[in-house]
Amino acid sequence: MKMSASNYPPSSRPLPGIGIRGNGPDAARHGHHRFMELLDGLQLADCVQAAPGGDGSQHRYCLRPDSFAGLTPDHDTTGLCATLGLDTQDSPRDLEKEILTAMLASPVPFDYPSFDEFESALRVRGNIVQAARRTALAFDTEHAERPEAFWRYAESSGFTLKEGANLIEALRLTTQPDRSKRLYSFSCYRATEYVILLAVAQELQASNPPLFEQLQRQWETRAIMSGQFHEVFLREYGSMDAPLPPMYYVPGDRLWFRNPDGHSSNAEGYEGSWVFYLGNGLFTNFWKRDQPFTVTTKCVELFHWRNATYRDDQGKLQVDDDVVDALVAKSLSDPGEVASIRDRMLRLRDPGGVYGDGGCIDTSRECVRLLRPGTSELVFPEGGGAALARAS
Known part of the structure; x- marks a missing residue:
């Protein structure tokens, strides 16, 4: 050897x-x-x-x-x-x-208390990439749908599992149209939660079955969402004070591309874009699964949100995605324009609430916490407590 x-x-x-x-x-x-x-x-x-x-x-x-x-x-x-x-x-x-x-x-340490824990982290990242590649959804910030045979909804608990429903199969059917034969409505942030949850559940089932059973029971009682999901399942590495290099990504990272335009970022769902890094220079596109983003195409898309903003009949700020698509196609045919947009957008983002000279690149990435017996960091709320607001 x-x-x-x-x-x-x-x-x-x-x-x-x-x-x-x-x-x-x-x-x-x-x-x-x-x-x-x-x-x-x-x-x-x-x-x-x-x-x-x-x-x-x-x-x-x-x-x-x-x-x-x-x-x-x-x-x-x-x-x-x-x-x-x-x-x-x-x-x-x-x-x-x-x-x-x-x-x-990595410029920051990935530290593990055992080789087993490292091995789980490696598998979870692979699980995320594989699940994210199979995920295709319908973008909707106001409505949400799930397979009725597996899920029930209540405002106080979110989408929870029906009796006898298996969490892993429910998540696959919800996010993977190759299984369900239809697209379900999601916001990009909630979509990333489901992909992460599926990857974690798969690993827990293999390496920590008692914790998997706790996870199953949690989703039978109350969904963990938004800021609380981040706190329970994820570790953020990199920060505004110590930013990661702009082109440093590990497959399986969850990350945020920020909309650096103060006006169009007020349109619901267009504050930025939550994605996974798939490797090979590609990022998820849940709405057009066969067209994953590169850094360049993501930058050009976010740049043109500002040029496709309008107010609907109710006075609500909206972004016309068809206009965005047309503007992106036009820009990508002009290498000089692409270079100019990249130069503007490939800067680290401004702090929350600031819209100045910053670009769309976040200073941090997110990965899953420790999962193995004896060293797991996951603590579930068992259906109680209010969701925490995540700081931008």
Whole structure:
């Protein structure tokens, strides 16, 4: 077995990358061995530096400086598939390789209390990408629909499961028209919650069945939504004070592209756009599943929201998506205009409430919290408590 990742030179300071602990030196060595086997199997060992912690209970891994420069220059992970020759659409193994490589290039630490917990995080990201690719919905900020055989609705509890309904199957039927043969109405934010919930439920069923049963019971009682969903299930990395590089994304990240135009952002549903990074430089488009966004096309779309805004007969601010589509097509045919829009939009966003010189790129990303027995961070409200408002 090869297992040839190098140790850090004494004078170098490693990038944060991935840290894996163990409950004592023996567990840490075992976790290190499993991680190196994973790298070998994905043909990444020669690209990675590994260093043990001072007390022997943790190892940290990141890309070697030459590999970082060649694979993720300036933390740009959007070209990994092309550089590594990956087919992540048809090969789950290639998707796993892209996810792991992007994590190894992280400027902030991905730390896990065990290799098992890291393995779950890797699988959840893959689950999110696979589910997001299959998701297609009808955009609607005012109405919502679910398969009636699986869901019931009450204002106090949201959409909850009917007796005998399985959470995983209910989520698949709701979001994946290949199964249900129809599109259900969603906002983009709620759609991302359902994709995340499906990915988490799949992993809990495999690695933490008692917690999966708690999750099932929670959705039989009251849905966790909006800010509370973020608090229960997600960890945000990067911040306004320490922003992530604009082109750094890991497949399975949930992120927000902000509408930097103060006027059109007052139209409901057009404050910004919640998406998942699918890898290979692509982001979800739940309304046109076969047309995922690139950074460029997403920037051009958000830019033209300002040029398609009007007030309807009731005086409500709206954005005409057909006008947006026509303006986007026209802009994309003009390389000079595309370059100008990219220059404007590929700036980090302004703080909440500010509409100045900032662009649409958020300073942070979101990933799922720890899930394994003994180290899980998930605490469910068991149907009580009010949803928390998420700060912008």
